[in-house]
Amino acid sequence: MKILIIEDERPAANRLRQLVLDLLPDAEIFGHLDSITSAVKWLETNVFPDLIFCDIQLADGQSFEIFERVKVSSPIIFTTAFDQFAIKAFKLNSVDYLLKPIDPKELAQAIQKFQSQQVRPGIELQQIRELLSPHSSQYKSRFLVKFGEKIQSVQTEDVSIFYSEEKVTFLQTVEGRKYILDYTLDQLEAMLDPRKFFRLNRKYIASFSAIAEIHTYSNSRLKIKLANCADNDILISREKVGDFKDWLDG
Incomplete structure (x- = not known):
């Protein structure tokens, strides 16, 4: 299984990488990519991975822009430090998520969900963006x-x-x-x-x-x-x- 990690904080990326390898020792992990720019370039020049872990807030903006620039068919599990209101937004859109700091048990459940094909590749980005952008x-x-x-x-x-x-x-x-x-x-x-x-x-x-x-x-x-x-x-x-x-x- 090929997995891509998009995360701008190196300690967080390294920890996620190790947690994933503990669960999937045969996985081939790419990354970490730390910006919208680097992620878009990688996705445009490589075969899409089987699964993407993606932080929402990157060094140069929100990661949703990546998937607006590149039509990605890979399932995506977001990692986020946003509040519970935003978390509900992901559930409504059938996109999985992990709340930072990542809990190993929740990671295991997310991977199990992916393996059972319950993670939907199609992401309604605008709906998620609106739910993550509170009214004044x-x-x-x-x-x-x-x-x-x-x-x-x-x-x-x-x-x-x-x-x-x-x-x-x-x-x-x-x-x-x-x-x-x-x-x-x-x-x-x-x-x-x-x-x-x-x-x-x-x-x-x-x-x-x-x-x-x-x-x-x-x-x-x-x-x-x-x-x-x-x-x-x-x-x-x-x-x-x-x-x-x-x-x-x-």
Whole structure:
């Protein structure tokens, strides 16, 4: 059996690879591919695999774009950090999924489902995309945070940036106050209004007001300076530059 893994986080890809091989030791696994661009190129130049594991949020956008560019006949099992509402969307569309961090038992069940031919190759991408894009009323308006022994609520409009550091996610307000959150950046990205927040890279999600300076950088990338942030090496990849400029101009 030939299996393709599309996942932009190498540790997650390596773990998935090992879990799959534990269940299917004779499988031939390709990847990992970490972007829409690399996945499209691979699919256009290789025979389709028997099964694809695909993360939803890749370095250069949502992976649905891959399957809009290439008519893929392989069954696809998505891996995702999105909330339970989105998970229900996959069930409605008969597309299997695995919620990160991947549970070995759930992986075994997903593979069993694939082997019994219950996974349907045809994916109604637009329906899934719409279900994964909440209406404005469903975007989070505030976050519950802990401050010492106190618990308080921070309005989303008062948030400057969200960032990840040593596997911990932080919320930073416009005033520069920092709080630990129990969400991953992938989860936050689905909760935030994309008109107000942009995923700069794997480490940062920034509000429009947080963008202090923008500089051109090597290899057609951009270097960003954020307000009240000491990190001077925040880069936007070449693949995301266009979307970032559209966001700024929107």
